[in-house]
Amino acid sequence: MTWEGLNRRKFPRANFPCLIKIIRSGEAEDVILTHTENVSIGGTCVIIKKSCELFTSVAVEIDLMDAGEPVRCQGKVVWSVRRKALEDNKPSFYDLGLEFVDIQPDDCVRLGKIIEQLVRSGHETGWK
Numbered sequence: 042m043t044w045e046g047l048n049r050r051k052f053p054r055a056n057f058p059c060l061i062k063i064i065r066s067g068e069a070e071d072v073i074l075t076h077t078e079n080v081s082i083g084g085t086c087v088i089i090k091k092s093c094e095l096f097t098s099v100a101v102e103i104d105l106m107d108a109g110e111p112v113r114c115q116g117k118v119v120w121s122v123r124r125k126a127l128e129d130n131k132p133s134f135y136d137l138g139l140e141f142v143d144i145q146p147d148d149c150v151r152l153g154k155i156i157e158q159l160v161r162s163g164h165e166t167g168w169k
Contacts, residue, residue, distance in 0.1 A: 057079060063116070101113070118137060
């Protein structure tokens with residue numbers, strides 16, 4: 042996937058490094074703990090250590106750091122890009138795009154308010 046394909050996002054994204062848990066089901070449950078790179082009401086970008094297949098369904102928990110309960114919803118992997126390794130003896134990482142599939146309306150409103158505040162204070166990454 043080329044980066045030009047990522048410029049068609051529907052919602053503004055804000056730089057917001059909050060904690061996120063991604064749970065992949067399969068033979069054994071796989072839990073990935075990381076942080077968001079940016080977030081919108083429609084999805085998020087995270088950095089992970091191992092690849093994840095496109096269109097994989099995952100459970101998502103995001104701590105918005107606003108003293109509220111974590112946002113829990115289903116997500117879908119919509120893109121994955123391997124980062125260039127900076128050193129030969131260190132593993133590559135992956136930028137992973139997750140689309141929120143069934144986020145609750147109240148959580149969507151809560152997330153939208155946080156993003157609006159971040160955009161006003163200059164943390165917007167654009168309408169990408």
